[in-house]
Amino acid sequence: MVIGAGPVGLAAAAELAERGMPVLVLEKGDRAGAAVAEWGHVRLFSMWRDLVDPAAATLLAATGWDRPDDAAYPTGAEWAARYLAPLAAALGPRVRLGAEVTGVSRQGRDRVVDTGRDAQPFTVHVRLTGGQEERIIARAVIDASGTWGSPNPVGGDGLPALGEAAAAERISYRAPDLTEPAQRARYADRRTAVVGRGHSALTALVALAELAEQAPATRAVWVLRRGDVGDAFGGGAADQLAARGALGQRARAAVAAGRIEVVTGFRTDGVRRAEGGRVVLVDDTGRELDAVDEVVTLTGFRPDLSFLSEIRLGLDPTLQAPVELAPLIDPNVHSCGTVYPHGVAELSHLEQGFYLAGMKSYGRAPTFLALTGFEQVRSIAAELAGDHEAAARVELTLPDTGVCGGSGLFDAPESAAGAAGCCGPDPETVEPTRPSLTRPALTRPSLPLLR
Incomplete structure (x- = not known):
């Protein structure tokens, strides 16, 4: 089965x-x-x-x-x-x-x-x-x-942030499809917070930055829980998946050009409603971000x-x-x-x-x-x-x-x-060896999948 x-x-x-x-x-x-x-x-x-x-x-x-x-x-x-x-x-x-x-x-x-x-x-x-x-x-x-x-919530502790459910109509847990008219209208000329640092977050950020070229009032705020952007852009030209490396380079260029605002060290604890139906993200120290129209949560x-x-x-x-x-x-x-x-x-x-x-x-x-x-x-x-x-x-x-x-x-x-980290500061090119792990003995009988 x-x-x-x-x-x-x-x-x-x-x-x-x-x-x-x-x-x-x-x-x-x-x-x-x-x-x-x-x-x-x-x-x-x-x-x-x-x-x-x-x-x-x-x-x-x-x-x-x-x-x-x-x-x-x-x-x-x-x-x-x-x-x-x-x-x-x-x-x-x-x-x-x-x-x-x-x-x-x-x-x-x-x-x-x-x-x-x-x-x-x-x-x-x-x-x-x-x-x-x-x-x-x-x-x-x-x-x-x-x-x-089963997407993860915006809450920094792994649980939904206070007010997250009440603001559900303003929060998405998927990278938006900005080629679709209704989705495009939802984000064009509006301020959007993208929470997360993985490839899905980079995909959303690049799409919003490109949307801003046609709809100049579009703003993207990249909300990171860690204290630095670090290696979130990936390996660039060194990535053996060229398209993955290129995505990170495009995101890096959008940040450098000022099309993406970066907020670091922000672990969302609450979502508060603001004037006009907008929302305000609040972290676990009480710090508040400026109000946004939409939140795209891509935290895994x-x-x-x-x-x-x-x-x-x-x-x-x-x-x-x-x-x-x-x-x-x-x-x-x-x-x-x-x-x-x-x-x-x-x-x-x-x-x-x-x-x-x-x-x-x-x-x-x-x-x-x-x-x-x-x-x-x-x-x-x-x-x-x-x-x-x-x-x-x-x-x-x-x-x-x-x-x-x-x-x-x-x-x-x-x-x-x-x-x-696991690789050290100056890695050499070597043939990797598999870690030694304790494994259960594989002595199971052969069984058909269905009876």
């Missing part, structure tokens, strides 16, 4: 199908790649060559699929239309749309019961579009449902674990990622972008046969690449097929961000804090 018909969920199905294993994908949306379609206006950093799973490509080739130019950069809408939709069609009845998973457990065993637990299959509770409910029996479950539906995402309450997950207490994966992706330890490829060993839980994959496996950690997810599900599929050698083998090299350094002290300038 695979939860989610996004890029990684469909790749998992293709990998399993290639190995001749029965598989069913459950997607709560009305189409494959439903979440991707919601950010369809955003152009990806990765080229097409890195956005197509190898097993999926084989499956699609048999249908006469017209593969896009490997060197082109698609938008989310193009990725969904030209790859995800055809892949779902090629998988046929193995993909069910309008099927929301509401719970996963062991048949006849709640979370507490040990006796005979690993011998029992999983029960997957499903709610269909019309409200009907089903229970499906599965021998293994791959949760690739992503994190798109978190996994929805609510329907997994009966599953024994082994999660890192900080990131909510699998405990063996967390040291490789923890932004408190490093921000190098050199995340080691990983597979079933790092994704296993106490509950045998259950895996988190894709963006959801990263918990609250940022900077997930599709290539990472494809490698994850290739390894998981091999393990489920009993091919333990292939499951343990690394078959992927990831591009570097061109940024090297730790997250540093929360309030310290990154120029000073970065030297204490």
Whole structure:
């Protein structure tokens, strides 16, 4: 059973199908790649060559699929239309749309019961579009449902700021599509606060800066929790994903030109209504920003674990990622972008046969690449097929961000804090070695995915 018909969920199905294993994908949306379609206006950093799973490509080739130019950069809408939709069609009845998973457990065993637990299959509770409910029996479950539906709040402590819910009509948690007339009208000639420092925030800031060229009264305020901009612009020309590096350079140029106002060391504690329906952000020291018309909150995402309450997950207490994966992706330890490829060993839980994959496996950690997810599900599929050698083998090299350094002290300038990071102040070009991690023994029996 695979939860989610996004890029990684469909790749998992293709990998399993290639190995001749029965598989069913459950997607709560009305189409494959439903979440991707919601950010369809955003152009990806990765080229097409890195956005197509190898097993999926084989499956699609048999249908006469017209593969896009490997060197082109698609938008989310193009990725969904030209790859995800055809892949779902090629998988046929193995993909069910309008099927929301509401719970996963062991048949006849709640979370507490040990006796005979690993011998029992999983029960997957499903709610269909019309409200009907089903229970499906599965021998293994791959949760690739992503994190798109669970954005982080504007509140600096991880909880909604006081007044955040009351000001909901002025707050967005997605990068706006300024090519869409209603969205453009919402932000043109208005003052917008963008909260966050990741690539989504840079995307929104660059779009607002470009809008200001046509609508000169448009203003963007970049609100950062850290005490300095630091390496938020990324690695620039050193980034092995050229489009990602170029985005940071464009944002840097917009700041230098005065089209983006920067506020640092501001951890939002409250949202206060002001005259004319505008809002004022207040930080945890009582400092207030000038009133804004709109707030775009791009502070990351978190996994929805609510329907997994009966599953024994082994999660890192900080990131909510699998405990063996967390040291490789923890932004408190490093921000190098050199995340080691990983597979079933790092994704296993106490509950045998259950895996988190894709963006959801990263918990609250940022900077997930599709290539990472494809490698994850290739390894998981091999393990489920009993091919333990292939499951343990690394078959992927990831591009570097061109940024090297730790997250540093929360309030310290990154120029000073970065030297204490994982890479050191003056990195050499060396062949990376994988960290030594304690891993559970992989001695599980081969099991079909569906009963």
